Amino acid sequence: MSGIQSIYKRAVDSLSGKMSAELFLKEGDHVLVTIIPSGSDDNDNRLDEFASHSIRSNQEDGSTQFNTVFCLRSVGQGCALCDVNEKISRRFGFWAYVHFILHAVQRREEWVPISSAGGMRMYKEMVDAFKLIALGCGRDNALLNQLYMIYSENGSLNKGVIRISRIGQKLSTTYNINMTTQDLPLSNEILKKAKELPGVHEYYLNKLNTQKQRANPVALTSPDAIEQNNEVNDNMDDVEKLMKELF
Ligand SMILES: [Zn+2]
Numbered sequence: 001m002s003g004i005q006s007i008y009k010r011a012v013d014s015l016s017g018k019m020s021a022e023l024f025l026k027e028g029d030h031v032l033v034t035i036i037p038s039g040s041d042d043n044d045n046r047l048d049e050f051a052s053h054s055i056r057s058n059q060e061d062g063s064t065q066f067n068t069v070f071c072l073r074s075v076g077q078g079c080a081l082c083d084v085n086e087k088i089s090r091r092f093g094f095w096a097y098v099h100f101i102l103h104a105v106q107r108r109e110e111w112v113p114i115s116s117a118g119g120m121r122m123y124k125e126m127v128d129a130f131k132l133i134a135l136g137c138g139r140d141n142a143l144l145n146q147l148y149m150i151y152s153e154n155g156s157l158n159k160g161v162i163r164i165s166r167i168g169q170k171l172s173t174t175y176n177i178n179m180t181t182q183d184l185p186l187s188n189e190i191l192k193k194a195k196e197l198p199g200v201h202e203y204y205l206n207k208l209n210t211q212k213q214r215a216n217p218v219a220l221t222s223p224d225a226i227e228q229n230n231e232v233n234d235n236m237d238d239v240e241k242l243m244k245e246l247f
Pocket residue numbers: 053070071072073079080081082083088
């Protein structure tokens with residue numbers, strides 16, 4: 001094994017053996033991360049843009065889910081989905097070291113309930129792992145602009161801890177990217193491992209190849225399921241208060 005395959009294998013192996021290193025936010029999630037690339041190096045492909053298709057599929061239980069599929073035109077190759085005029089959307093992806101996630105709903109027992117003085121309750125999941133986070137650029141590049149603002153104000157994307165939030169359901173789903181005042185420096189060991197992470201395109205291409213070998217069809221990412229959540233506190237002011245109180 002050589003070249004890209006070995007780079008990919010090393011990266012995947014170092015990601016605690018999980019094949020999928022992507023992180024998908026669910027409604028009401030607030031993810032605290034340190035972005036790995038600084039954003040200033042054009043050759044650092046651990047931050048990159050790409051095109052994708054959103055393919056709808058109906059589940060046996062009657063629900064609908066969307067699979068985000070990497071468009072091969074992103075890397076100058078032919079794309080079967082473009083050939084049948086599937087709509088394209090623009091995304092950007094980056095590697096981040098995920099410290100923890102605050103969830104609005106407790107889906108696992110091991111998540112630790114935390115409450116603010118104001119009575120807001122969230123559930124903390126420790127992650128402490130590298131994850132690839134890919135997000136839509138947003139209408140008029142709104143979300144990409146948020147990332148760009150962080151870069152402009154700090155001269156880098158990786159100088160501090162950033163919070164990525166997902167708010168709202170279905171068509172009203174929005175994401176926010178904010179700089180926080182958290183102080184969670186990465187160890188030298190983590191920084192060393194970060195150098196082995198593959199580029200964003202590289203990651204998706206290799207995932208595609210791996211799935212082809214398994215004769216799996218086109219879906220490249222885990223399903224971004226539409227969920228029916230209840231009682232999710234969407235109030236960003238409450239989240240800010242809780243963050244200030246607890247961290
Ligand atoms: Zn395509």
